[in-house]
Amino acid sequence: MTLTTEVSTALQRPELRTAIPGPKSLKIHARRQEAVPRGVGCALPVYIEQADGAWITDVDGNRLLDLGSGIGVTTLGHTQPTVVAAAKSQLDRVTHTLFTVTPYENYVRLAERLSAHTPGAHAKKTFFVNSGAEAVENAVKIARAHTGRRVIAALDHAFHGRTNLTMAMNHRAAPYGTGFGPFAPDVQRVPNSYPFRDGLNGEQAAARTIEYLEQRIGVADLAAVIAEPIQGEGGFIVPAPGYLITLQKWASENGVVFIADEIQAGLGRTGTWFASELFGLVPDLVLTAKGIADGLPLAGITGRAAIMDSALPGGLGGTFAGNPVSIAAAHAVFDLLESGAPFAEAARIEEALLNGLGELARKHPEVGDIRGRGAMIAFELTEPGTTTPLAGLATEIAAHAASRGVLLLTAGSYGNVIRFLPSLAVSDENIAFALEVIAEALASRNQA
Known part of the structure; x- marks a missing residue:
């Protein structure tokens, strides 16, 4: 290929x-x-x-x-021949059917493949939506359902989308949030690791983040911490070694869901399946979008099976979520990635x-x-x-x-x-x- x-x-x-x-x-x-x-x-x-x-x-x-590749979307290239062929073939068979009404195998098979390649050997489940912001919103829903807690912590310099909830999670107000308030409540932003500017090693930066989490939010109310392993819109900030692992360990010890937003960095972009692997990170939930279908709209939420099953039947999904043509394109992307x-x-x-x-x-x-x-x-x-x-x-x-x-x-x-x-x-x-x-x-x- x-x-x-x-x-x-x-x-x-x-x-x-x-x-x-x-x-x-x-x-x-x-x-x-x-x-x-x-x-x-x-x-x-x-x-x-x-x-x-x-x-x-x-x-x-x-x-x-x-x-720029559509801000990280066409990772394998514009009109990549294998991907285009897969999408064209699917167009001749089924353009759309709602998976929650009349499902299809390719969705299930892609869920299996994504679960197999995200970090960690634990049991996982995956479902699909249309965009990165939608993936973030669903991850928040699942984390809250699983923990029974309400607050979400996002890192400084983060960008997670342009929907009402994700605007509240972004670092920058302008232009993403200016004039659009009021914003979704129960979202807090905490310091990240920014080695060029803070001069802290990973443990020091994590200690600062954890102090904010414990003192300004409180563990009893904290449902999830969400982090881009390498921040995208924030300027490709690579955290100091040890930062993410220390933060994840703290989250696990305190029953907090750790969400890795791999929407820009995942699926081959950083030279691995997921950027989390570069840091030894095994998140509870992993979010994918952008390059997953190399130009067609698709996003995935993958996580620990027990966490993913927290939502009631009918609580997750969407009319176009996991559209068959996008799913077919994503299988071609996975074929290419699996070739190495x-x-x-x-x-x-x-x-x-x-x-x-x-x-x-x-x-x-x-x-x-x-x-x-x-x-x-x-x-x-x-x-x-x-x-x-x-x-x-x-x-x-x-x-x-x-x-x-x-x-x-x-x-x-x-x-x-x-x-x-x-x-x-x-x-x-x-x-x-x-x-x-x-x-x-x-x-x-x-x-x-």
């Missing part, structure tokens, strides 16, 4: 026919502003017509290098990015920190020698990259992080070109 198409492997640099955005994109964007609410943001008004591998082609015929090839590609991408960014940092002291795993790497921009954020510089770099045909994503609670979320189809040559473009942007700033 291959992760790429012939076209995507042959192209090493963007091919630009117009300025970015081009005239056709600008015309569509003008229509968008009349038809679509401004709350549906737009990082780059380039309108896409076709995509394959690591490349997207806009309506003006420009081929751009996509290092994606993990090797993630390791290759990590090496290329870390080496290239290390060289960049030696020339440009604004690169204050480089972090991440696999195809989930970021660098944080700060005033040289400090942790003072350079938020504007991240935006400048992304804008310059776009003008050269490279799609980059910004991130971080301070808006000062450039994150790489490429598909595993991206080549070393593609990465080298992207780093060259970033170096141009930094050099231009220093010359100004």
